[in-house]
Amino acid sequence: xxxxxxxxxxxxxxxxxxxxxxxxxxxxxxxxxxxxxxxxxxxxxxxxxxxxxxxxxxxxxxxxxxxxxxxxxxxxxxxxxxxxxxxxxxxxxxxxxxxxxxxxxxxxxxxxxxxxxxx
Amino acid sequence: xxxxxxxxxxxxxxxxxxxxxxxxxxxxxxxxxxxxxxxxxxxxxxxxxxxxxxxxxxxxxxxxxxxxxxxxxxxxxxxxxxxxxxxxxxxxxxxxxxxxxxxxxxxxxxxxxxxxxxxxxxxxxxxxxxxxxxxxxxxxxxxxxxxxxxxxxxxxxxxxxxxxxxxxxxxxxxxxxxxxxxxxxxxxxxxxxxxxxxxxxxxxxxxxxxxxxxxxxx
Numbered sequence: 001x002x003x004x005x006x007x008x009x010x011x012x013x014x015x016x017x018x019x020x021x022x023x024x025x026x027x028x029x030x031x032x033x034x035x036x037x038x039x040x041x042x043x044x045x046x047x048x049x050x051x052x053x054x055x056x057x058x059x060x061x062x063x064x065x066x067x068x069x070x071x072x073x074x075x076x077x078x079x080x081x082x083x084x085x086x087x088x089x090x091x092x093x094x095x096x097x098x099x100x101x102x103x104x105x106x107x108x109x110x111x112x113x114x115x116x117x118x119x
Numbered sequence: 120x121x122x123x124x125x126x127x128x129x130x131x132x133x134x135x136x137x138x139x140x141x142x143x144x145x146x147x148x149x150x151x152x153x154x155x156x157x158x159x160x161x162x163x164x165x166x167x168x169x170x171x172x173x174x175x176x177x178x179x180x181x182x183x184x185x186x187x188x189x190x191x192x193x194x195x196x197x198x199x200x201x202x203x204x205x206x207x208x209x210x211x212x213x214x215x216x217x218x219x220x221x222x223x224x225x226x227x228x229x230x231x232x233x234x235x236x237x238x239x240x241x242x243x244x245x246x247x248x249x250x251x252x253x254x255x256x257x258x259x260x261x262x263x264x265x266x267x268x269x270x271x272x273x274x275x276x277x278x279x280x281x282x283x284x285x286x287x288x289x290x291x292x293x294x295x296x297x298x299x300x301x302x303x304x305x306x307x308x309x310x311x312x313x314x315x316x317x318x319x320x321x322x323x324x325x326x327x328x329x330x331x332x333x334x335x336x337x
Contacts, residue, residue: 006130105129
């Protein structure tokens with residue numbers, strides 16, 4: 001359950017990215033979570049909801065984009081998405097693999113509601 | 120609606136501090152291991168057996184991480200090895216900043232080998248870089264041979280697997296070859312040691328590797 005700390009980090013990054021007076025206008029925070037990042041999306045969503053509800057960005061919701069684990073075989077060059085946790089190339093059986101995605105844990109962007117263009 | 124683009128890593132602050140820790144260790148030639156496992160797998164017992172074998176030729180120190188108590192630090196201190204206890208008060212993993220604070224309390228100018236014993240947990244510590252050279256995952260035979268498949272991130276991110284409590288193999292439902300095979304499916308580069316802290320089996324091989332150049336990638 002380190003998702004609480006991760007939710008706190010997300011709130012910190014959002015605070016550094018959006019001027020304070022706009023915080024109540026935040027509606028969505030899009031994040032990217034790799035399958036291999038060691039984070040449980042439901043748990044992160046729950047923790048974030050609790051923390052945001054007690055913060056200045058009460059209406060902010062997380063939009064979690066899950067990224068599958070993908071590898072590249074250094075022996076034959078094949079890219080593939082991992083279905084099960086077997087780190088072997090499905091084409092040549094090689095074990096020298098580079099993980100090219102699946103470890104992501106990133107804040108992508110923040111969506112705010114507009115108020116008719118006033119400052 | 121308007122969109123503000125952010126594109127920042129959630130753990131960037133941790134990663135920056137970890138990189139600073141790593142530079143500090145590298146500049147002083149300190150070899151640092153991050154020990155991870157579920158609670159009770161035997162991390163502290165492995166340290167105790169390691170101290171017994173290596174304390175004459177190697178200056179060691181330990182940073183202990185626990186949710187509560189300094190019981191592990193007390194065990195380490197009995198071997199006259201310098202130790203700092205971090206109590207996370209509920210946190211399930213160590214972070215690079217906590218390690219940096221603990222580093223200030225150790226005389227690292229006089230240390231060759233630093234062990235960071237993480238909080239017992241097979242999930243949370245896997246994403247947090249502390250600045251170590253290597254992650255060592257410890258799994259005991261009583262936990263069963265399927266655990267590498269259930270907690271793949273930890274086994275993929277580690278460089279070394281120590282299988283502990285091999286003396287209990289006759290009594291528990293764990294096949295060593297299956298356990299080893301499952302771990303190597305997740306990470307074919309894992310270096311595997313099979314040991315028993317109770318009987319001392321395998322400890323020599325582990326310490327020989329730890330004290331040699333191979334561990335340091337030389």
